[in-house]
Amino acid sequence: MKLYNLCILVTSAVAHSWVEKAILSAQELTGLVGFPRGNVPRESSLFSDDAMTNLLLPSVRKHNVLEESDLICKDTQSTYNYTNGSPALQNGHVTKLHSTPNKASSGLISVYGTANPQPSDTLRGVQEHGQLLSRAPFDDGTCYQINNTPESVRRRGLPQRRHWAFEGADLWCTIAVHLPSDLRKGSTYTLYWVWDWPSSEGGHHMRTEIYTTCLDILVE
Known part of the structure; x- marks a missing residue:
């Protein structure tokens, strides 16, 4: 069974987020990187938060x-449509x-x-019948962006994993995902990342706020 890390960078506004990259990891960092479907890189003139954010x-x-x-998937991520320079992962601002x-x-x-994604997959359907x-x-308790908040300063003093080059001085948030051990070589396995982050609207009333990202793993 392989271990994958999905590394999430939180925007400075801390108002929304998405999966920026997926990193292949085993006992040590391998450096293999994959991206969400329809990725728009931050350095692109077409980039905007709206281009990558899917809010429900x-x-x-x-x-x-x-x-x-x-x-469950944003319209630009409903199919296997990877952009130049942002391939799928190959198996081989919380402060x-x-x-x-x-x-x-x-x-x-x-x-x-x-292992059988459909453009018609709904959030409810995946939540009720998908493989969690x-x-x-x-x-994750250790990630941070460089800023002058006491929490950022505190976390910078904690023991840390080795930084990936693309993180710069920041430490991105991660979630570890164990993939099924029976995946077939040559197959594609789809991941649905779902962030449930409700907002208070006064008293005990909460407004549903869910962000999603869809991405794939090419099994070799």
Whole structure:
């Protein structure tokens, strides 16, 4: 059974996020990197937060109800459509979260997997029938962005894993995902990353706020 790390970089606004990269890891860092479907690199002139963010429920929806028809993948990630320079992974700003308005915690990450993805896959369907591979808080307790908050300073003093070059001085948040041991060589395995991060709307009333990213693993 292989161990994969999905490395998540939180934007400075700490208002939304997505999977930036997937890193192949075993007993040590291998350096193999993969990207989400339809990735728009930050250095691209076409990049924007909206280009990569998939929010459920949509802000325009007045009723706080997740509908059965809500698709789990953003329209630009509903099919296997990798962009130049951002391939699938081949098998071979949490320090400011406490000051984010209306948020009680960093939220919960769930990663589901399937060997038979469909463009019509819904969030409800995957949650109810998908193969849950991993579940953990978004904040892994050690990740940080370089800033002057006391939490960033504190975490920089903690024992750390070796940084990947693309992280720079930051330490990205990660979630470990154990893939099924029976994956066929030459197959493609799809991962659905789901971040459940509800917002308080006063009192005990919470508004559903879920972010998703869809990406694939090429099994060799």
